[in-house]
Amino acid sequence: MNYCSHCGHTVRFAIPDGDDRPRFLCDACGTVHYQNPRIVAGTLPVAGERILLCRRAISPRKGFWTLPAGFMENAETVQEAALRETREEARAVVDDPTLYTLISLPHINQVYMIFLGDLDGDFAAGPESLEVELFDESQIPWDELAFPTIERTLRHFFDDRRRGTFELHLSQIGQEERERFFGSA
Amino acid sequence: MNYCSHCGHTVRFAIPDGDDRPRFLCDACGTVHYQNPRIVAGTLPVAGERILLCRRAISPRKGFWTLPAGFMENAETVQEAALRETREEARAVVDDPTLYTLISLPHINQVYMIFLGDLDGDFAAGPESLEVELFDESQIPWDELAFPTIERTLRHFFDDRRRGTFELHLSQIGQEERERFFGSA
Ligand SMILES: [Zn+2]
Ligand SMILES: [Zn+2]
Known part of the structure; x- marks a missing residue:
């Protein structure tokens, strides 16, 4: 995952506040892109x-x-x-x-x-x-x-x-x- | 979903060739973005x-x-x-x-x-x-x-x-x- 599917901004892979594992995060629109089995x-x-x-x-x-x-x-x-x-x-x-x-x-x-x-x-x-x-x-x-x-x-x-x-x-x-x-x- | 998470291009919602239900498709990089339970x-x-x-x-x-x-x-x-x-x-x-x-x-x-x-x-x-x-x-x-x-x-x-x-x-x-x-x- 390189881009936010919601707003098109680039994403970064980091642990969100209050979470305990890294996610793809969009700093532009705030979306956390969860990935699940x-x-x-x-x-x-x-x-x-x-x-x-x-x-x-x-x-x-x-x-x-x-x-x-x-x-x-x-x-x-x-x-x-x-x-x-x-x-x-x-x-x-x-x-x-x-x-x-x-x-x-x-x-x-x-x-x-x-x-x-x-x-x-x-x-x-x-x-x-x-x-x-x-x-x-x-x-x-x-x-x-x-x-x-x-x-x-x-x-x-x-x-x-x-x-x-x-x-x-x-x-x-x-x-x-x-x-x-x-x-x- | 508005943008391709792989290449950042806009996606469209349509039935891919050989499929039977609509998916988010990227015409720029060819990715089909499946969504599952x-x-x-x-x-x-x-x-x-x-x-x-x-x-x-x-x-x-x-x-x-x-x-x-x-x-x-x-x-x-x-x-x-x-x-x-x-x-x-x-x-x-x-x-x-x-x-x-x-x-x-x-x-x-x-x-x-x-x-x-x-x-x-x-x-x-x-x-x-x-x-x-x-x-x-x-x-x-x-x-x-x-x-x-x-x-x-x-x-x-x-x-x-x-x-x-x-x-x-x-x-x-x-x-x-x-x-x-x-x-x-
Ligand atoms: Zn975004
Ligand atoms: Zn693409």
Whole structure:
């Protein structure tokens, strides 16, 4: 950030009075430009023994497999965002979505929220997907997954299915695990 | 938003190619300025039969009672944000925080995440609180609560405590409920 989005003046990066961390400040109009984490919402669609994955048609991680997910927009709920992304990327509908993984990524200022639910009907590749397919556990392309959040969510799912119980998993992924994941891909 | 925060040129509000909703666009440097919901993280601290509330020293809703909660910052996890806000507003520590309510507020582009946990030790008013106190159910100042998310979280808590079971409550608060809440206060 170089300029004030409100008045166009240059900004400086400093700790405002009464605050405890630096922000982008505009001395001309007085605006403090806060920056906050973004939510990535999506689903894990289940069809019997199989789950749905999309192969990304766009960067980052073009060509890698992911769950349908994307940035939550203003004026929607988390659940609406997850279902919208599923519709857009996989042309798919998920019934009774339940929040399943909530993963903070403090190094990239994101919070993932993936909902588990049953795939209802057909699916097809949307404009951001090269292909969309169903996989059983033995077919999951573990070395070609797009993001560590997707790997973690799938591991929870198959573990929980073996145990026969699904619960919310709240966790975080730090810099070290990100490097391990992307280093190995 | 009037000016590009990257290059200082004026922006326009229009649907980018390949997108489906209007964004602030800079024709000079090509930046698309996305705007996304913000997370408000906090806790419901429990001390035996009583729960902790803070009376707000700042606007909005100065003088009204709330749970310790505030905007999640970059470079932290949701849980860290909830505990930091509890420390800042109530000088309090909460043990074993468990995600308890997750409430989307699509009309104001916020997502509340309140964690339930046991108050550990002492508490005191931080700079954003006029006072911090413990209340049992009969003492809750229902007509002086700051936000509908706080009212809903407290109602879930006392209902769940009567039933003897606490689960995650995922919901939304729309414009109508917001008007009912603020109209009646
Ligand atoms: Zn300014
Ligand atoms: Zn620009």
